Amino acid sequence: MGHHSYLVAGDGQFLYTRNHCDEELAALFNETDRKFIVADGSEVTPGEEWGESEYTFGYYTTANALRQRLNVQGFTSRRALADLAEGIAHWRKTYDSQSQLRERQARGETLFETLARPPREPAELLAAIGEAIRPRRPETSFATFQEYFQYEDEFAETVTDVEELRWFVEERSLIRLIIDQAPADTRVGLDLGGLTGCCVRLDTTRPIAGPTRERQLATLPDNAPLIVLTEGSTDSRLLTEAMHITHPHLVGFVRFIDYTGTKARGSAGALATMVKAFMAAGVANRFVAIADNDAGGHEALAKLKSQKLPMGCKVLHYPELPLLTSYPTVSPGSPAVSLTNVNGVAGSLEMYLGKDVLTIDGTLAPVRLGNFIPAVQRHQGALSKPHKGLVQKAFEEKIKTARRAQHSGTGDWSGVYAIIESIAHAFG
Structure with missing residues (x-):
């Protein structure tokens, strides 16, 4: 999507960051996780003949490995679920407080952006995230285009909900919630392919995860x-x-x-x-x-x-x-x-x-x-x-x-x- 980096979990893409990589996410990876992946999902190394294959660049590991890294940092499933419940409660309270602003917007007044809809219940949202991570159904498997578009809209709504949660839930808890919906061997990663195009020329030879982790550790003693x-x-x-x-x-x-x-x-x-x-x-x-x-x-x-x-x-x-x-x-x-x-x-x-x-x-x-x-x-x-x-x-x-x-x-x-x-x- 444009010049963004994002979290990949199976077939799902979440937590978009425009024109740069998300350092909180990058610090969860090692330089050994650095991968170039072609369109068929296989890994290649720089210098190989890729032919006309499109490829993406980023840091990738398994859901199980990332869960363990989050565990040792204290971002357990229990903590993430507690953060989600608190975040959704805060989201709902904010949405309810904006009711009068939305009424004024409906009358055509220009106001600051408000929340478009109330949050889903935690179990419903987590189920939707799990569905977004699973392999996507091909377009030909739908009886009508209307069914296909409805299916795609549901994915887009889930991604939007996750984006909204960034205002209310600590990011590593949010990452934990996403990857907890994935099987242990699911490929998860930080996709940086969108930052290697014409406008954002990320140097694919430069280490990113390692130095980011070092900067994160350097701030720890200050806090x-x-x-x-x-x-x-x-x-x-x-x-x-x-x-x-x-x-x-x-x-x-x-x-x-x-x-x-x-x-x-x-x-x-x-x-x-x-x-x-x-x-x-x-x-x-x-x-x-x-x-x-x-x-x-x-x-x-x-x-x-x-x-x-x-x-x-x-x-x-x-x-x-x-x-x-x-x-x-x-x-x-x-x-x-x-x-x-x-x-x-x-x-x-x-x-x-x-x-x-x-x-x-x-x-x-x-x-x-x-x-x-x-x-x-x-x-x-x-x-x-x-x-x-x-x-x-x-x-x-x-x-x-x-x-x-x-x-x-x-x-x-x-x-x-x-x-x-x-x-x-x-x-x-």
Whole structure:
């Protein structure tokens, strides 16, 4: 049809796009689906002698293959049917609201275009689409020309209805509805033959589906939440709760990985392994891995940070904190407490939960230095296990109080605020 591209499903043609290809549809195909097809339906390759045969060019696969591609994108049959019911309801509501405009048009007034007719019921429409996909009856099989023209009009009406649905149903759901009416081995595709004529000279040697898919994937990180990977479930849970207080405007835009119900062990080494797995899987979301600002965290991530990371990946540590530049510290083999800079030595999450919750019995819970780590030339430090539990419990109470008051109150939130800020500005 003219200079259009369109979806082919069996003998049906749907979703016409004038003078260019539909990128939403093109992105569902691979370059291996690129085909030249002659009039008898057989495939040919460029350079073959085609004789006088007409051919069409496009991307073709089977209905089953395209259904599976849509499945993994979340466009299942169930979702498509739900979208159709909602879309038809919206179509019907729009049609009913235009009744007075149609009456004025009937009197000869020039107005904006209105819907020509109300929608069919979903089951009736889907049956009509299925009929349009099946092999077409030859003209000679009809008793009269009137029967043949009526038959053709029914196909045209179905195509028009599908076009109308583009206003009311997400396109990939609409594609799913169409191909669900086709047998699994039905040829489906994006026909680009109409764009190779005199007015629209599409270069048939240039890849189309592959680059289109790459552009589609490139936009995903701009719309999906930023994923934050932490050393373990406690960090993830407490930072999620803290963000609701310090940065409520980021809720829904930043998502800390949820370890609930998993047996994932918490450590900087496990975090490094998870980052490598995300990179190997080609995770499209932008993601930040953030580790403790301690000796063990710096040792575990040193090799990873020296690598060239994907554009959508950042590896961070909890930021330097003024409170930790002069903090009570107990050295190995000595009961004496001295003030020491423990940034990069003992900067686990507990050290960022606030001076108020770190204060136990009137004094700051001391950091105890442990093993010396040659790779980073410093001791690993941490709170004692009992102190660590008390600090976490006190912070959870602080969270509850802040939620009841609907603000952060007068407590010290500077540490967790600095962590969320570093995440928010990880990409510049």
